[in-house]
Amino acid sequence: MAIDPDERDNNLSTTRPGDELPIAINRYQALKSAAIISAFAQGQVGWEPHVQKVAHFLMASAMEATHGKGAIAPNSEDDWHDLDALPWPPPGGPRAQH
Numbered sequence: 001m002a003i004d005p006d007e008r009d010n011n012l013s014t015t016r017p018g019d020e021l022p023i024a025i026n027r028y029q030a031l032k033s034a035a036i037i038s039a040f041a042q043g044q045v046g047w048e049p050h051v052q053k054v055a056h057f058l059m060a061s062a063m064e065a066t067h068g069k070g071a072i073a074p075n076s077e078d079d080w081h082d083l084d085a086l087p088w089p090p091p092g093g094p095r096a097q098h
Contacts, residue, residue, distance in 0.1 A: 018066040025061050029080060032088065033057065039089030053083055 003011075025033075033054045040047040056072075057079035063071040 021065045023058075023061040023065045024076075025058075029057075029083075032083065032086075035089050036083070036086070043093040044089060045094070047089055050083065050086060053079055057083060 036047055036050050036054050040051045056074070057076055060072045060074070060076040060079055064076055069075055069077075
């Protein structure tokens with residue numbers, strides 16, 4: 001049975017205990033994650049799987065803030081290891097292929 005979209009939004013928007021806790025990511029991690037998301041948003045479609053990895057990294061970091069390491073697999077450290085190994089995305093939109 002599908003949930004009503006408004007009900008889902010209200011449920012996800014309800015503040016829960018622990019929602020105000022900071023998560024353990026540093027400035028460099030935030031900047032590189034933002035660069036990966038921005039590259040995809042600007043049309044660099046090759047970054048799509050990495051955007052999914054960033055999303056999982058953030059989710060894992062959030063879960064670990066309340067439940068500790070191992071709350072979700074792979075954990076945030078494993079996700080970050082993969083993301084950190086990537087080159088920084090080039091600025092701007094897609095490039096023409098020559």
